[in-house]
Amino acid sequence: MEETLRTLAQPPLGELQLSRADSDRNGESRITEQFLETLWETAGTKVLPIAHGKAPVTAGALTLVTPSDIGGHGILVYLGRVNEGAVDAGNHVILAMLEEADPELAPLDQWLGLRDIATSLDARDAGLFVEAAAVANWHETTTHCPRCGTPTVVRDAGWVRQCPNDGSQHYPRTDAAIIVSIVDDEDRLLLGSAVAWPENRYSTLAGFVEPGESLEAAVIREVGEEAGIAVDSPQYLGSQPWPFPASLMLGFTAHAATTDVRPDLSEIRSLRWFTRAELFAELREGSIAVAGGVSIARALIERWYGGSLDEEPSRTGER
Numbered sequence: 227m228e229e230t231l232r233t234l235a236q237p238p239l240g241e242l243q244l245s246r247a248d249s250d251r252n253g254e255s256r257i258t259e260q261f262l263e264t265l266w267e268t269a270g271t272k273v274l275p276i277a278h279g280k281a282p283v284t285a286g287a288l289t290l291v292t293p294s295d296i297g298g299h300g301i302l303v304y305l306g307r308v309n310e311g312a313v314d315a316g317n318h319v320i321l322a323m324l325e326e327a328d329p330e331l332a333p334l335d336q337w338l339g340l341r342d343i344a345t346s347l348d349a350r351d352a353g354l355f356v357e358a359a360a361v362a363n364w365h366e367t368t369t370h371c372p373r374c375g376t377p378t379v380v381r382d383a384g385w386v387r388q389c390p391n392d393g394s395q396h397y398p399r400t401d402a403a404i405i406v407s408i409v410d411d412e413d414r415l416l417l418g419s420a421v422a423w424p425e426n427r428y429s430t431l432a433g434f435v436e437p438g439e440s441l442e443a444a445v446i447r448e449v450g451e452e453a454g455i456a457v458d459s460p461q462y463l464g465s466q467p468w469p470f471p472a473s474l475m476l477g478f479t480a481h482a483a484t485t486d487v488r489p490d491l492s493e494i495r496s497l498r499w500f501t502r503a504e505l506f507a508e509l510r511e512g513s514i515a516v517a518g519g520v521s522i523a524r525a526l527i528e529r530w531y532g533g534s535l536d537e538e539p540s541r542t543g544e545r
């Protein structure tokens with residue numbers, strides 16, 4: 227697939243698959259009266275159908291349909307206008323939430339989840355699918371007013387839910403989570419294996435930011451809780467939305483002030499310090515596995531490693 231140059235930013239972690247986009251959310255249009263209804267009747271409008279987190283995908287690209295292709299649908303959400311230079315440039319795209327995958331729109335085996343397909347999508351499709359998955363998750367789990375329990379009404383082209391009883395407005399939520407590569411004075415990387423994972427799977431430590439907490443404080447607290455060590459100098463490297471169901475992963479690196487690790491055993495089963503040569507050797511012989519290509523964890527590990535984990539480490543280390 228052709229590489230696109232129209233990514234939003236080039237963070238220190240390089241191009242993160244789910245941070246790509248090639249459309250304009252055009253948020254100021256959401257409050258226009260009858261906006262979705264008008265677009266639904268406008269030639270060129272495209273629809274992205276999603277059922278339970280899955281969208282139709284053909285040959286590594288989203289199958290966008292037209293409003294007239296859609297039979298019954300649930301909530302509609304305005305996703306934005308495709309940028310110049312991308313397929314369907316200038317056209318508006320609407321998310322249609324479906325009860326079930328519709329074989330009239332695409333064969334059922336072509337309905338795929340974002341995580342299954344992200345690396346083959348171009349920037350336009352990655353951006354649309356991430357946005358759609360995230361906002362659809364919010365609608366599915368936020369149907370009632372958190373103040374009084376009354377069912378809320380969808381407005382503003384799918385971006386607000388309002389309570390008809392007390393008038394309160396509710397907006398899509400994103401849960402901030404930090405993820406951190408921890409490096410010691412010998413330039414070794416700390417990786418942990420979570421209790422919930424297969425035993426040989428290792429990754430960088432991560433955790434949700436708590437209310438009233440800065441990102442930097444969350445890095446220090448999470449590492450202290452999960453690994454029992456002190457870290458300092460947390461440095462922000464980049465972010466990636468992770469709508470499974472509602473996270474935004476904020477990537478950091480931090481320096482280990484102490485190295486005598488102690489896994490908490492509730493979330494983390496084991497912790498290990500790796501040199502680059504050790505990591506490469508163990509990955510090659512298959513005695514461990516690390517996070518896959520879409521994850522920001524992979525990007526954090528490869529930034530420390532100095533290149534692709536498929537290749538022997540260079541002596542220069544960090545890029």
Ligand SMILES: [Zn+2]
Nearest residue numbers: 371374389392
């Ligand atoms: Zn209410």
